[in-house]
Amino acid sequence: MLKRVAEMSGWGTPLPAGKGRGIAHVLSFGTWTAQVVQVDVTDNTVTIEEVWAAADPGIVLDPSMFKDQIMSGINFGLSQALGQEITWADGQVEQANFDTYDAMRMYQAPKITIELLENSPRMGGAGEPGTPPSTPALANAIFAATGKRIRQMPLSNEIDFI
């Protein structure tokens, strides 16, 4: 799975200055998932350009729907990095709606390529596995592009995104 995502993303091939790739993988809900995120950092502002994901959930019954769920999981995860934060004041959560707790919008959405492998002996889930590796892969990509390690969510507290 790591080999496949490396091939898909051209891992190891040189990138122009200001760009970086990051990788992360996980076993989530029975599905092995690896992702590479590529970013561009211009004027200290991060654009999430592209994401490649390889997932191995064992037998896949509906590949098209499965890939869609992985895609949604990736964008759901990246949304957290882009600025989702719950804060408390006076014993209450301060965020009540999308004006204070936004998610990724069209202009921020990366190109996504997904491939499925069917080696795992057990069938795994489709909905969640896209989410957990997306943000660490993004943080690694930002490190590759800038040398800056961000270890707290949302990443937007320490670097700007478009």
Added chain:
Amino acid sequence: MYPKIPLTVNGQKQEIEADPEMPLLWALRDIMDIKGPKFGCGVAACGACTVLIDGEAVRSCSQPVGEVEGEITTIEGISQGDELHAVQQAWMKHSVPQCGYCQSGQIMAAVALLEENPDPSDEDISDAMTNLCRCGTYPKIKAAIKDAAQTLGA
């Protein structure tokens, strides 16, 4: 007693009795029983409630019903009889929706975009399509809009 408010919705003239301050979304859903437009946030932040007023995309949760000027179109009104609008067909072909909640608003925003710009670039689509999709179906929305643009232009 509330005043009578004349409205044209999906080509049908009607009068409703409502507080003119009532959001158009409530009037559509609760008084006229038109459930295509959805309530997502109520503060014009998500676009789930998008309808057309004289062809322009409007977030109906934040539009007082008493101030509507022009003809309202909801997703119920864009097909021709049994034949779905080209945007709806493209949505089906690309299997765009995940949960589906945002999608009637997305489709209405796309219809308005293609009405104004029949051949939108990626950037035009990103600029015009500001509706939230919590499921992140953006790549598919974009592909479906391009497909619909081709069908409509052909």
